[in-house]
Amino acid sequence: MTQKYLIPLTAVFLLFLVAYAGAGAGLGWFFGIVFPYLAVIAFLVGFVIKVMGWARSAVPFRIPTTCGQQKSLPWIKQNRIDNPDTASGVFIRMLLEIFLFRSLFRNTKAAFNRNASNRITYSWEIFLWVAALAFHYAFLVVLLRHFRFFTSPVPSCVQFLEALDGIVQLGLPGLFLSGVVLPAAVLFLLARRLFDQKVRYISQGSDFFPLFLILGIAVTGIFMRYFTKVDIVAIKEMTMGLVTLSPTIPDGVANLFYAHLFLVSILFAYFPASKLMHLGGVFLSPTRNMANNTRAKRHVNPWNYDVPIHTYEQYEDHFRDKMIEAGLPVEKKE
């Protein structure tokens, strides 16, 4: 069991060391230029290949999971969101799913007590939902904030987001909320995997690796901002070089930054081949993104084919005498 998380932890630590030491040994151009470009290409190509692969597969049947009352008789109130029969209903269902993790919000926890009543009890389990939401939104904010390194001048929306994120004024430089929430949420998700017996049992190395990787990215980032105070001007020069496709390696870029960037690159490259592709998959999930109107509207299966059936004629041929005797109608009398 321990290898499931010790190996990913060690791997992330080694990746950090490789970049940190490598940059120190003068390989800055590899960790600062070559690998980031390769990672972005791997991410984009991999993502597109994966989504196209899914899209290429047929959706033969309309099989939405319905979580509320269907549309039926006019006086029965339909649950238009959880059991949509129109595209607009599906759109709202998907919005709630993608932006608010609605299904996860329903999560309950079951417990069984072996006593006189032997009840299975269910309680609302909200922490996974909270942590998941906190994690994803904090990550998004952090990602968007980083656009200040890739744009010049920095767009006002990025500045606004940064101001909002730093709304709690604490110390100098100002504290970003996302910088607190993201690692906290990652640590919670990690703790669940380690200490919840059920979740530990189902967890793989490939579940721990991205958590450690993201934690590594967050920690290196936080360290640079609040503790080692890296040369931001040099870093911006370098990142702008990357996005304008005229990469340079300016002096004064800290080795810690190369390590941070390398871990980010690993995350990008790893993304399409991993479970992180749920980012793309959630949009395409056929149980959620289809309207429940299969009885009302015809839906065509692209690979439908004829099948052998036992016809009425064969049936009657087989049972004719018995049917006649029993007074059942038949097509042919003999």
Add this chain to the structure above:
Amino acid sequence: MADELTPDELLDKIDYGTDSGNWLDTTKSVQIRPGMYCYAAKAESVETLGLPNARSWNPTEEDWKLPDNWQQIIHDGIKERLEKFRTFKIFMDVCVRCGACADKCHFFLGTGDPKNMPVLRAELLRSIYRNDFTTAGKILQKIPGGQRLGGNRPLTLDVLKEMWYYFFQCTECRRCSVFCPYGIDTAEITIMARELFNLLGLNIDWIATPVSNCYTTGNHLGIQPHAFKDMLEFFVEDIEDITGVDCTPQFQKKGADILFVTPSGDVFADPGTYTCQGYLILFKYLKDKYGLDVTWSTYASEGGNFGFFTSHETMKRLNAKMYYEAKRLGVKWILGGECGHMWRVIHQYMDTMNGPADFLEVPVNPITGTKFHNAASTKMVHITEFTADLIKHGKLELDKSRNANRIMTFHDSCNPARGMGLLDEPRYVINNVCDNFYEMPPNTIRENTFCCGSGAGLNAGENMELRMAGALPRATALKHVHEKYGVNTLGTICAIDRAALSTLCEYWVPEVEVAGIHELVGNALILPGEKERTEDLRMEPLPGCEEEE
């Protein structure tokens, strides 16, 4: 059954703390245990359908008599299905193992077996998929210990046996899917897995034989046409004893208004038979009062479709009869009885597989004028939709007091609840035919409903321990309302439920009986010309008539 456990013994075994071993190791779980698996499909049933590898085999024996190239067959089968079903492909890729589904499965809650967590059941197949179909898996294979990191493993005979064991411990109820942030539907994965098993002739007999019967004889139980007619006529006699009215149905009547199809379980076994009597009474009433002409068919005498538990193709082959017969008889539309997975097939698959049903009319209730827009394409209406509409328009004369002894709760059957959203119609009917109705706790009804533990072809006799363990979540909810409100009747709209829940009640909550909704309708409906009723359809005294007995 020698291995039958008492409820207490079964409860003693439950522990949600999972063992600490690595699930990738199969050695422990492939010990296929009596009471937890169903007998193998008989060769003749598999042969009738022309499905592959018909032979006699036994799951507990070492040798499963597989073809030499069985791994290749499974590999090719997975490949084909990845292209044919986007669901399958996405569900293999996007699970993050968040564990939200882990404690949602009735089999996990009842057994504590960690491999009954939906995520892990799916992982059994995903581990093969990752190994054989993903780049990461192919790379990890080459690194020592890499397979364990990625959770992939090669398809060995032990892995196959383990998958077989656990995918036949899934009733395709979809409860886990409700909670999954990506809508991963384990039922869909189970359907794919069972299709793959059928490529090797690895079905269970409780599925294969009904399918073969249904194909040749028209229904799961292999009831031949004359016997089917006899059975309904037997009910007619009973109804006449109770009501004094002759409710003889019509068979294969050309030009009737409506073809009625119900699961053959309703014709065969108590308490479904009482529901069947309810249908007969309702149709007689509508015939006498409004001239509605309903016909039954011995050819399309099965609503249930165990093909659904075999393969998409087999499902289509069995389902085709309904349209085929409706066309031959020239009816206007089709009415379907109370059945669970039959309705999932009708709702989600039928029109796509066997449509367009352009020889039928968009269903209109000729008595109320209601057009069933929600069935405009399939042309098939659920009987609780139909009856609810009649009641709403005041077309039925009902005497609720005849069900006064019934303190009801309602079990939402998984398939109508989570496959179509048929939730309020049966409740409306119940509330109009009886006075005492109490809901079970909210976490166990409607889309959160719990399986009876015997769905998807697992309603056999030999896997009783599995069934009773799987029934536990339903049973504890039922027990709660039984103790709190004195509930004595569990209403349901599924034929498997009527059989399975009766066994469940007998085992876990012996004071509760199971009834179909149209049994209650049959009791309450005042037939024109009926004598004063003193008995209900079970020939037990009506409330208030006890003394006269």
